[in-house]
Amino acid sequence: MVAASRKRDQPWLIRTYSGHSSARASNELYRSNLAKGQTGLSVAFDLPTQTGYDADSPLARGEVGKVGVPISSIEDMDQLFDQIPLDQMNTSMTINATAAWLLALYIALAQRRGIDPRKLSGTTQNDIIKEYLSRGTYIYPPGPSMRLIADTINYTVRHVPRWNPTNVCSYHLQEAGATPVQELAYALCTAMAVLDRVKASGEIAAEDFPQVVERISFFVNAGIRFVEECCKLRAFGEMWDELTRTRYQVDDAKMRRFRYGVQVNSLGLTEAQPENNVQRIVLEMLSVVLSKRARARAIQLPAWNEAMGLPRPWDQQWALRIQQVMAFETDLLEYGDILDGSPVIAAKVAELIAGARQEIENVDAQGGIIAAIESGYVKRELVASHMNRLRAIESGELKIIGVNCFEETAESPLTAGSDAAIMKPDPEAERRQIERLQAHRRQRNGSDVQAALQALADAAQSGENIMPSSIRCALAGVSTGEWGNALRAVFGEFRPPTGIDIAIDSREVLGQKDRVSDLRDRVASTGNALGRPLKLLVGKPGLDGHSNGAEQVAVKARDVGFEVVYDGIRLTPQQIAQAAEEEGVHVVGLSILSGSHMELVESVLQELRTRDLGDLPVIVGGIVPPEDADRLFALGVRGVYTPKDFDLNAIMGDIVDVVRECNGLERLGALH
Amino acid sequence: MAHASLPDPELLASRILRRERAAVASGLNLLDNRLAEARMRAVRLLACLSGERWLNEGHLIGVTGPPGAGKSSLVSAMIREWRASGRTVGVLAVDPSSRPELGGGALLGDRIRIKTPLNDDGLFIRSLANRNQLGGVASEVWPMSWLMLVCFDVVVIETVGVGQTEIDIAEIGDTVCYVAQPASGDTIQYLKSGIIEIPDIFAVNKADLGAPARKTASEIARSARRQDRRDDWDYPVCLVSATMTTGIRSFHDHFDRHRRYLVDSGLLGRLRLRHQSAWVVRLIREEFGTFGLDLAGGRAAVERRLSESRCNQFEEYERMRTHMLSRLLSVNQTTL
Numbered sequence A: 001m002v003a004a005s006r007k008r009d010q011p012w013l014i015r016t017y018s019g020h021s022s023a024r025a026s027n028e029l030y031r032s033n034l035a036k037g038q039t040g041l042s043v044a045f046d047l048p049t050q051t052g053y054d055a056d057s058p059l060a061r062g063e064v065g066k067v068g069v070p071i072s073s074i075e076d077m078d079q080l081f082d083q084i085p086l087d088q089m090n091t092s093m094t095i096n097a098t099a100a101w102l103l104a105l106y107i108a109l110a111q112r113r114g115i116d117p118r119k120l121s122g123t124t125q126n127d128i129i130k131e132y133l134s135r136g137t138y139i140y141p142p143g144p145s146m147r148l149i150a151d152t153i154n155y156t157v158r159h160v161p162r163w164n165p166t167n168v169c170s171y172h173l174q175e176a177g178a179t180p181v182q183e184l185a186y187a188l189c190t191a192m193a194v195l196d197r198v199k200a201s202g203e204i205a206a207e208d209f210p211q212v213v214e215r216i217s218f219f220v221n222a223g224i225r226f227v228e229e230c231c232k233l234r235a236f237g238e239m240w241d242e243l244t245r246t247r248y249q250v251d252d253a254k255m256r257r258f259r260y261g262v263q264v265n266s267l268g269l270t271e272a273q274p275e276n277n278v279q280r281i282v283l284e285m286l287s288v289v290l291s292k293r294a295r296a297r298a299i300q301l302p303a304w305n306e307a308m309g310l311p312r313p314w315d316q317q318w319a320l321r322i323q324q325v326m327a328f329e330t331d332l333l334e335y336g337d338i339l340d341g342s343p344v345i346a347a348k349v350a351e352l353i354a355g356a357r358q359e360i361e362n363v364d365a366q367g368g369i370i371a372a373i374e375s376g377y378v379k380r381e382l383v384a385s386h387m388n389r390l391r392a393i394e395s396g397e398l399k400i401i402g403v404n405c406f407e408e409t410a411e412s413p414l415t416a417g418s419d420a421a422i423m424k425p426d427p428e429a430e431r432r433q434i435e436r437l438q439a440h441r442r443q444r445n446g447s448d449v450q451a452a453l454q455a456l457a458d459a460a461q462s463g464e465n466i467m468p469s470s471i472r473c474a475l476a477g478v479s480t481g482e483w484g485n486a487l488r489a490v491f492g493e494f495r496p497p498t499g500i501d502i503a504i505d506s507r508e509v510l511g512q513k514d515r516v517s518d519l520r521d522r523v524a525s526t527g528n529a530l531g532r533p534l535k536l537l538v539g540k541p542g543l544d545g546h547s548n549g550a551e552q553v554a555v556k557a558r559d560v561g562f563e564v565v566y567d568g569i570r571l572t573p574q575q576i577a578q579a580a581e582e583e584g585v586h587v588v589g590l591s592i593l594s595g596s597h598m599e600l601v602e603s604v605l606q607e608l609r610t611r612d613l614g615d616l617p618v619i620v621g622g623i624v625p626p627e628d629a630d631r632l633f634a635l636g637v638r639g640v641y642t643p644k645d646f647d648l649n650a651i652m653g654d655i656v657d658v659v660r661e662c663n664g665l666e667r668l669g670a671l672h
Numbered sequence B: 001m002a003h004a005s006l007p008d009p010e011l012l013a014s015r016i017l018r019r020e021r022a023a024v025a026s027g028l029n030l031l032d033n034r035l036a037e038a039r040m041r042a043v044r045l046l047a048c049l050s051g052e053r054w055l056n057e058g059h060l061i062g063v064t065g066p067p068g069a070g071k072s073s074l075v076s077a078m079i080r081e082w083r084a085s086g087r088t089v090g091v092l093a094v095d096p097s098s099r100p101e102l103g104g105g106a107l108l109g110d111r112i113r114i115k116t117p118l119n120d121d122g123l124f125i126r127s128l129a130n131r132n133q134l135g136g137v138a139s140e141v142w143p144m145s146w147l148m149l150v151c152f153d154v155v156v157i158e159t160v161g162v163g164q165t166e167i168d169i170a171e172i173g174d175t176v177c178y179v180a181q182p183a184s185g186d187t188i189q190y191l192k193s194g195i196i197e198i199p200d201i202f203a204v205n206k207a208d209l210g211a212p213a214r215k216t217a218s219e220i221a222r223s224a225r226r227q228d229r230r231d232d233w234d235y236p237v238c239l240v241s242a243t244m245t246t247g248i249r250s251f252h253d254h255f256d257r258h259r260r261y262l263v264d265s266g267l268l269g270r271l272r273l274r275h276q277s278a279w280v281v282r283l284i285r286e287e288f289g290t291f292g293l294d295l296a297g298g299r300a301a302v303e304r305r306l307s308e309s310r311c312n313q314f315e316e317y318e319r320m321r322t323h324m325l326s327r328l329l330s331v332n333q334t335t336l
């Protein structure tokens, strides 16, 4: 074998995005993943931690330790990194609104362990802009959010120089339906907004500014159209190089490099025939490693059972092994850039760049990305793109194997096990975390805590960098909710536009004209029979930020003639029941993907009953394992829909029938 | 089927008078219902609720302006003021429906901007679609606003308006407010059109944008002053920012001042009587056309009959309606 003697490039950082139940359980998982050859950590936090609530806050109910690890104070951080040397680890934290806080906890922990923060390396995602557009864990209004990002950058550039303080994300935009051009445009607009903000803060001397530019890294998506994705990454590289040179006068080419990490597309991973997801993941990964010039620095892959629920350790191991096969068995890392010089690739790259420039101009014309988020423009563009994608799947124009074609399948041994082939977080996790937090509150020094929180509030008010006072809070034993609330009191809270107010796309009905007109007739005639147009409330209870499904259900319902009320994400069961009452809707549709459906649906039903609305039909959509669906039906829920129910027209037909049945009209049955 | 589920109007009215939220909700549902039986009950409900209070109590406020100007955000800021002073608030937020050939559906998106503080029993928001009705405001808004007036101190009707709708809203609100978008074509159009005669209070929102907001405010102030509709009202133009909550206090005071002005000048009751008849006339025209109006004796006669019945226009309306229906049916029978 000749290959053995060839010089190979270093592979990218190999990670798995994980965390669940408790700091202790997650720590065990991390250590076993590292033992399996993973080279960096990627921490998934639970939703209360991401949205700045304590485990015992009423808003956290049902969400503690579900989709990630709960971190309530420095003691949890200590447990999470037990026996993991912070100065040798590269830790990526998917944390945004509370990024400054989690970074403060990490730095404080290093200090407590006698480690120089200058030796810490890793990443805080800390791109709050895209939270308003896709990811949903925002807290404060855009102004203060930008300031928090700038503060962490200004701080780390000086005190934690190997840290990537922010990871500008286009990943989540694609997961919300963005096209490659939209991904390029909005991510670059965000990066410019961040850099402009740091510049305007005046904390960095002009000659040091290139170092700030160099610290900006990106988090990108790679979908199944892998040639185009390959070109998108090259386009990113070229545009970033130009932008940093012309807009920020960075002369050193090395500092202008487009450094990025990747998680491959998960939106396209299916619940039906889930084994096919493995091929998809491999192909998607290929696009970000194939060309050396635009190769990812760090990669994390989803698991084959992505659309079913959380991955078990074995599922994650499979995803890890995909990366290792790519890195260590193939000859990929032995060559220079294999796409350089291809006219086909160059033409596609040029086309993407032209499209992205145009869209950047559109955003600029509106006063930049923040203004375009506040006005709802960007969100509307994303909702419209996602709608186009779903319409194409419905019409069969976009083929998804196992979903809208080649649906027949033998029984899968992969899903045959008794655990439904997914990870179930510890059901006791919430109770334990609450006890742990309350015990912690009892043993810390109350006056230190008060003084540290006061200093934090003062800094928030005065505009002084938020990091030093946050680190002081961390050391004093302040909790995540206390930090979050201290800043809420100064900055206020914010709810971004939902983006569903897009124009009806009359073109979209062409492929399915008969079904849409059939549906419009059904909705109208049912409304006439009941005396007023059908009214639907789409509700997102809990801290869950997955809005795609709710948005598309709302848009579709409007298109077939419903009057639709949708108030965005993160509402309490009480707010939803109150809206159902005030609005006089005929049916309530809840969308829950965070795994907290049992708790949340039960409380919504309870709240409806206390308002005399026990007869109002409720349907549920999202990630709901089959046995939970049965339990929901037993509670009185009238319909349950999961990702395999991709046909929104059929869902609408069902909803009309549910309303009819509950009002004494006969069902109309399946659409023709 | 459905009749069994329609509420008993007399019972419902007594619950509404006790301000029970669930009753308010089901009353609004009933007023929204087009079934013949529901309409009968709706009229009975309104008759039970009617009284002098409809001529002199509460404050009906219409807020209009181009989409995106910040009407809902401003209403939200005002709600904080009203609630702080202990007043209860009902909101009717009207959004456009899509064209009938495109399904006629609607996205009702105002609630998210009119943020409801948890557990506030003193605030009630109902969104509704305009259902492609001429003029932009659904005719259901009218009786719904009267129902709300029974249980809330302030009733706000928000409508999108860039032209026609102001005329409708002028026939609902005691006080009409136009919210302008700084430096927008819509506002300039508005200034040129005659509709500027309608609002009593102008707000230029997004004052935080600086110069463009100030410029728009001075343009409006120039046009607004030229009117001669009511000499003794000053048509204030307020620079406000809903998001930064600046200027809200004095904006809010103008509403109280305007109401006082209406009461002191004896206009309030007359205005409301006029508004009620305007809507009845509109309803008749919608259902029966001008022909129907003629059958009822012509517009002037209808208006006279309505104003004579003062606060019981609903019964009068229903009498006329029954009368016209029977006339129309007999006309049809003889010609067929």
Ligand code: B12
Pocket (backbone or CB within 6 Å): A044, A045, A046, A047, A067, A068, A094, A133, A134, A135, A136, A137, A171, A172, A175, A176, A266, A267, A268, A269, A270, A305, A306, A307, A308, A309, A310, A311, A538, A543, A544, A545, A546, A547, A548, A549, A550, A552, A553, A588, A589, A590, A591, A592, A593, A594, A595, A596, A619, A620, A621, A622, A623, A641, A642, A643, A644, A645, A646, A647, A648, A651
């Ligand atoms: C896209 C996506 C995201 C996007 C969301 C973008 C957005 N704005 O929606 C991003 C990247 C931001 C994201 C983030 C996270 N995600 Co995610 N995400 C997904 C993914 C890949 C697809 C979901 C989706 O949008 N599908 C497309 C829509 C159209 O389908 P749908 O919502 O399922 O809706 C269909 C039906 O379910 C139904 N339906 C849904 N709602 C309703 C409502 C009504 C009324 C009706 C009638 C029908 C209905 O009809 C729809 C039509 O088919 C799923 C896995 C998967 N493939 O399903 C994971 C998944 C949901 N995510 C998951 C997790 C854990 C997260 C995070 C919490 C991770 C973390 N720890 O930070 C974060 C945080 C998000 C937050 N704030 O809550 C987990 C949830 C695990 C669980 N339930 O146990 C999943 C299952 C992945 C996994 N296996 O781990 N995610």
Ligand SMILES: Nc1nc2c(ncn2[C@@H]2O[C@H](COP(=O)(O)OP(=O)(O)O)[C@@H](O)[C@H]2O)c(=O)[nH]1
Pocket (backbone or CB within 6 Å): A374, A375, A376, A497, B065, B066, B067, B068, B069, B070, B071, B072, B073, B074, B113, B205, B206, B207, B208, B209, B240, B241, B242, B243, B244
């Ligand atoms: N800059 C600024 N934006 C505002 C202000 N008030 C509202 N907005 C924004 O304008 C948009 C439209 O607001 P909304 O209240 O829904 O307007 P409506 O359509 O007139 O009801 C939203 O994105 C708001 O955040 C303000 O005072 N200043």
Ligand SMILES: [Mg+2]
Pocket (backbone or CB within 6 Å): B071, B072, B073, B109, B110, B113, B158
């Ligand atoms: Mg509005």
